[in-house]
Every structure is written in C-alpha cells, then in structure tokens.
Amino acid sequence: MKRRTLLKAAVGAIPAMYLPGFLKANDFLNPLEVAGELMQKGPFKPTWDSLSNYQVPDWYRDAKFGIWAHWGPQCQPEHGDWYARKMYLEGTDTYKYHVQNYGHPSKFGFKDVINEWKADKWEPEALLEMYKNAGAEYFFALANHHDNFDLYPNKYQPWNSTKFGPKKDLIGGWAKAAKNHGLKFGVSVHASHAWTWYESAQFADKNGSFAGVPYDGNITKADGAGKWWDGMDPQELYAQRHALSTNENTAYSNIKIWEWQKGVSVPTKAYCDKFYNRTISLIDKYEPDLVYFDDTVLPLWPISDAGLKIAAHLYNKSIKKNGKLDAVLFGKILDEQQRKCMVWDIERGQSYEIEPIPWQTDTCIGDWHYDRRIYDRKGYKSAKTVIQTLVDVVSKNGNLLLSVPLRGDGSLDSQETEILAEISKWMAVNKSSVFGTRPWKILGEGPALDNVQPLKAQGFNEGKSKPFSSADIRFGQKDKIIFATILGAITSDKVLIKTFSTSKYSNKVKKVTLPGDSNPLNFTHNETGLVIEVPERLRGAYATVFQIV
Incomplete structure (x- = not known):
C-alpha cells in the first residue's frame, strides 16, 4: 500500500471521539495537516523579544495614504456598523430595523442576511482605479469581520463567500485588482472576537409576543433539515455553544468585551487554533503586504500565542519572498516594546506629537459598514476634512488609512464618488508634499x-x-x-x-x-x-x- 493509503487506513481506525472537531478521517491526507498550518521558519520567533527587531519598511513610510474597503455581508442591510451583533439586541434601532425588514431574529438570523448578500455590482478594477487616482499607495480589503464570515475560500471556515452570498473569492478579486494598479495590498482581520461579539445571538426577547423565544445563535446542523443551509453547521459561523460572559459583561458593553483578561468568556483552544489556521492560510494564499488586526495588541492575546505566531509567520514569509522584510502588521493599544514589534494603529484618532516610530490612523468617511442614513443626511466627511487629516497625520510621522464604505451591492454612492474626485484633484497638484516626506523638526x-x-x-x-x-x-x-x-x-x-x-x-x-x-x-x-x-x-x-x- 502507498504511504498515503496507509495513513488514511490508520486514521480511519481511530475512534471519531479522538479526532479534532472540524476534521474527519478522510481529511488526513497529509500528516502535516493534522496540526494545521505550519508557521514559516525564519529569523523571527513568536516572542516579543524577537518581534521587537522589526523595522518598518521604507515603502510604507513613503506611502502615507491608503484606502480601505471595509465591506462584507453586514453592508447588505445598509444600516450601519456591527449589524450582526446589534440585530440581536432587543429594543435597539438595528433590532427594530431588522424585525421590520427581515423578520424576527429567531426566524431570520444573520446567516440569512448573508444569504441575501449578492454583491452584484462589485467591480474591483474600476474601484481600484478610482482609489489610485485619489492618491492611495496601498489598499486594504476586509478579509472577515466579527461576524466570522470569511471573504475567501479556506478549508477551516466553510462559511465563506465562495459558498454563500456572492459565491466569489472576494479577496482574490481585490488582490488581483490591486496588483494591476500597482498598489500594495492589505487585508484586515477581525474574526478573533466572534466568540464574545456574537453572544447576543444567544439572547431572547424579554418583551412582546416572542418573549423567551431564543434567537438563532444556538442552532445546530440538525436544525437545517430542508432549509437553504441544509448540511451546514451554523455553529461554524456563530461559535456560540458556550456559556455567556459573566458578571458586568453580561450587559455586553462595547469595550468591556474586548480584552480577554477582563472577565469575558474565554475561547477554547480549538477556537484559537481555528483562527490561527484561517489567518495563516489567508496570508499564504494571497501574500498581502499589510495585515491589520482589529485587536488590542494581537488577536487573542494574552490567552493564546496565536497572534504572535501569525506575526512571526508574516515577517518570515516576507523575508523568504522578498529577500528582506517588506511586510507591515498593525495592532492597537500597544506598550513601548510592542510598538517596536508592529505599527501602532489609532482608530478614529491621532497622536498629538511627532512619534519616533511610524504609526497609522484608520478612519472612515461614514460608518464602518455602509449606512444609507448617512448618505441621506449628507453626513460624510468632506474631502477637505480628509486632506487636512492626512496632512496633520503625516506631519507627526503617521499614515492615514481611509475607509470609503461600499454599498451592499459593492458599489459607491454618488456622494462618495464626488469626495474621491475632489481628493484626486488636490492630489494631482500637491501629492509631492505628502508622499516620500519625513517629519520636520517640529510638526x-x-x-x-x-x-x-x-x-x-x-x-x-x-x-x-x-x-x-x-x-x-x-x-x-x-x-x-x-x-x-x-x-x-x-x-x-x-x-x-x-x-x-x-x-x-x-x-x-x-x-x-x-x-x-x-x-x-x-x-x-x-x-x-x-x-x-x-x-x-x-x-x-x-x-x-x-x-x-
């Protein structure tokens, strides 16, 4: 018998109770896959001391300005950020909107919103051309959000955009368009927080005719018989077969759920391993120049070393590919040592002095996920505000990453197009005063x-x-x-x-x-x-x- 056949036979003899939860005997075709994705070997190790040898590449210091498509299935309702969490919070504006437009969340959950999302007007080549004209030197695409839905194919997360919703490899499309327009390509990864962020999907109404009826956060594969998601396990999406966070976090405030060491429900090792494998496979498949984590420091830190391993893998892989370290990694709320290990990202804010190490502010002209109400009231940041923010940030040794929200169908609205056109006009004349510059002696x-x-x-x-x-x-x-x-x-x-x-x-x-x-x-x-x-x-x-x- 061949080695692979022997391996399959051996694994087939192992009782199912001893196999990893998301694998089956037939999946063990390569012994290296048993432990998941391998970390790229190289000079960087998954420790803070090793990562502190990182140096921000000159190309990023020169680039100064990037544009971000913070776009996924939560844009489909066009009702603002964190839709997949807020739709399960009884009495909120999002909950009321959802009930009115889709039905009660016990019957029509976020998995069903995903099914509605088709992205039928998404044209990445045309969008990247606009971003390039607006002066962007790098481009970011959302790879997943706290909703736990991946926008690329991978064997670790069956709930992804190639199987549901658009049924397309969205990251692949973005990556190709960025390359065609000569822009550095970045991915933003947010899914580490699904474990707690989605806890609201376990709730139930306290009032009205649906009082006590659980939302769909705890449904399982067996509940899908005869439904559009027949054969799929919603727990691969919601990850909610666990106890709710305790104490004051039961009220599910925005910030107190964020840092793992502050009383929230701690994810299992399997959950952390799955996140690691999904992210490593993303990096290996698309080789992004930049990776943004929407996390305090690194994903799952300090309850897991998954984030440290991903950082070391990204840096070592960049060295192997380019002969030098050209990759950029971002984290938030960093201490002095951690700022040496990656680029400090400030969300919707700026430093007030010249920082000794390059940093970045990320902001949006509207809400993070598309909100039609902002368009209706003409509430976007103006081109004036964007350009003034860029100049201010650059004077302090920073870069600006600007999100321009896409509608659910993948298109820009008319006001966003006008804002980008005005930014383009300013850049056509003044780009040299921003790109490739360094801070002066005072800001x-x-x-x-x-x-x-x-x-x-x-x-x-x-x-x-x-x-x-x-x-x-x-x-x-x-x-x-x-x-x-x-x-x-x-x-x-x-x-x-x-x-x-x-x-x-x-x-x-x-x-x-x-x-x-x-x-x-x-x-x-x-x-x-x-x-x-x-x-x-x-x-x-x-x-x-x-x-x-």
Whole structure:
C-alpha cells in the first residue's frame, strides 16, 4: 500500500471521539495537516523579544495614504456598523430595523442576511482605479469581520463567500485588482472576537409576543433539515455553544468585551487554533503586504500565542519572498516594546506629537459598514476634512488609512464618488508634499495645537480638537525642501509662518514656490517670520502647500 493509503487506513481506525472537531478521517491526507498550518521558519520567533527587531519598511513610510474597503455581508442591510451583533439586541434601532425588514431574529438570523448578500455590482478594477487616482499607495480589503464570515475560500471556515452570498473569492478579486494598479495590498482581520461579539445571538426577547423565544445563535446542523443551509453547521459561523460572559459583561458593553483578561468568556483552544489556521492560510494564499488586526495588541492575546505566531509567520514569509522584510502588521493599544514589534494603529484618532516610530490612523468617511442614513443626511466627511487629516497625520510621522464604505451591492454612492474626485484633484497638484516626506523638526504651528485631546482606548479623539484655520500650518520635508501646508481658507493676500522667525530659524530662506510650479513667490523673511504673498487663485483653498528652500 502507498504511504498515503496507509495513513488514511490508520486514521480511519481511530475512534471519531479522538479526532479534532472540524476534521474527519478522510481529511488526513497529509500528516502535516493534522496540526494545521505550519508557521514559516525564519529569523523571527513568536516572542516579543524577537518581534521587537522589526523595522518598518521604507515603502510604507513613503506611502502615507491608503484606502480601505471595509465591506462584507453586514453592508447588505445598509444600516450601519456591527449589524450582526446589534440585530440581536432587543429594543435597539438595528433590532427594530431588522424585525421590520427581515423578520424576527429567531426566524431570520444573520446567516440569512448573508444569504441575501449578492454583491452584484462589485467591480474591483474600476474601484481600484478610482482609489489610485485619489492618491492611495496601498489598499486594504476586509478579509472577515466579527461576524466570522470569511471573504475567501479556506478549508477551516466553510462559511465563506465562495459558498454563500456572492459565491466569489472576494479577496482574490481585490488582490488581483490591486496588483494591476500597482498598489500594495492589505487585508484586515477581525474574526478573533466572534466568540464574545456574537453572544447576543444567544439572547431572547424579554418583551412582546416572542418573549423567551431564543434567537438563532444556538442552532445546530440538525436544525437545517430542508432549509437553504441544509448540511451546514451554523455553529461554524456563530461559535456560540458556550456559556455567556459573566458578571458586568453580561450587559455586553462595547469595550468591556474586548480584552480577554477582563472577565469575558474565554475561547477554547480549538477556537484559537481555528483562527490561527484561517489567518495563516489567508496570508499564504494571497501574500498581502499589510495585515491589520482589529485587536488590542494581537488577536487573542494574552490567552493564546496565536497572534504572535501569525506575526512571526508574516515577517518570515516576507523575508523568504522578498529577500528582506517588506511586510507591515498593525495592532492597537500597544506598550513601548510592542510598538517596536508592529505599527501602532489609532482608530478614529491621532497622536498629538511627532512619534519616533511610524504609526497609522484608520478612519472612515461614514460608518464602518455602509449606512444609507448617512448618505441621506449628507453626513460624510468632506474631502477637505480628509486632506487636512492626512496632512496633520503625516506631519507627526503617521499614515492615514481611509475607509470609503461600499454599498451592499459593492458599489459607491454618488456622494462618495464626488469626495474621491475632489481628493484626486488636490492630489494631482500637491501629492509631492505628502508622499516620500519625513517629519520636520517640529510638526507645525497654530491654535489647534493648543487644544489637543487625549486618546481614549484605541483612539477616538478624532474631531474633538479645535477646527483647523488658516493659522494652522503643518510641516514636512523631502530633498532639502520644507513643505508648509496651510490648513484653512486663506482670505488675505499674505500668509505669515511664525516658525520661520529669524530668531528661531537661523537659515536663510532662498526661495518659495508652489508644487509643480517653479516660478518663485514673493516673500519677506525677518524677525516676525516668513511672510509669503499669496496668488489670488489660491485664496479660499483649504490646504495650500508652499515649498520652502
């Protein structure tokens, strides 16, 4: 008998009770698969001391701006973020919307929302062209969210987009389009939290005609006989055959469920192993340049070393492929050592100083998952806000990752298209003042710096400081050029930059120009500062760049 046949025969003799829960005897075709995905060998080990040797690659430091398609089945209802959790919270706006539009969550759960999602207007090539024109140097696609649904094929999660919903390899489509447009490709991974995030699917109404009727979070494969999901186990999606989180977390507040060591229900080893295997297979199949984790530090830390192993695998695989470490990994709420191991990500917020190590802010022009109500009330961030945020973040040694929400069908709405077009116009003229730059000796000047707000949890200080005005200026440098960007409408014929007072700046200013224009502008450089005469065509602009030599 051949070795593989012998192996199958041997495994077939093992009682089923001793086999891993998601495997069957016929799956054991390769002895290496018994333990799951192998971690790539290399210089990086799954320890903090080893990972602290990481160096952020120059390409990422140069790139500065990325666009993110935070898009999955939770966009199908077009009713905002965390739909798959909130639809099970009785009395919430999302619950009421769900009951009205789909039915009671005991009868029509999130698995059924997935079945409705077809993504029939998704055109990745056209979208990536728009993102590229808007100045993006890298692109992120959502690989999975807390809803536990993978947007790529893999043997570890049968609930994925190739079998349900669109029935397409969405990550594969995104990856191909990014490559075709010369953009670095990233994936965001959020599924580690499904264990607690989905606990609301175990609840039941406390009031009304459905009081006491459980939602569909505990249903099993046996319940699917004759239904559209016949033969599938919903627990592979919901992961809810476990006790609810205890004590104060029973109320299921947003933040207290997040950190595993604070009293929440702790996942099983099988759950952690499955997450590891899903993520390693994602990295191996698509070889992303960037990986974003929506986790405190790393996924499942500190109850599991899965995140450490994934980090070491990503770095070692990048070295093997490129001959050097070109990959970028992101985590949130990092201590001093952990910031050396990966890029610190701040959600919907910014640092208030020049950080010694490159970092990133991630934000969205609307809600993380598409919300039609924001379109209806014209509530998106403007191109002005996006560009001013980018310039501010870059002055502090940061990058900006901007989510532009896609509708459930995979298309952009008309307002989002207009915002991207306006960003494109600014980038066409001023891109050189952002990309490839490094922080100057100070980040800038102006009243907004006197009103900075501290970070809360993973960020969330966005929009809480004083609005920018023409007195707010941010600096950057490249090739002996200092870029000074005025973050507000210029209303007069002159601009004063106090930082360049001859008492503070001893160098002589030789020339002031505009990006893409070699014609010098008139200026005066004295004890007061640098006074630049502003061409009339620039008055009223919200982010005017001056090049100072």
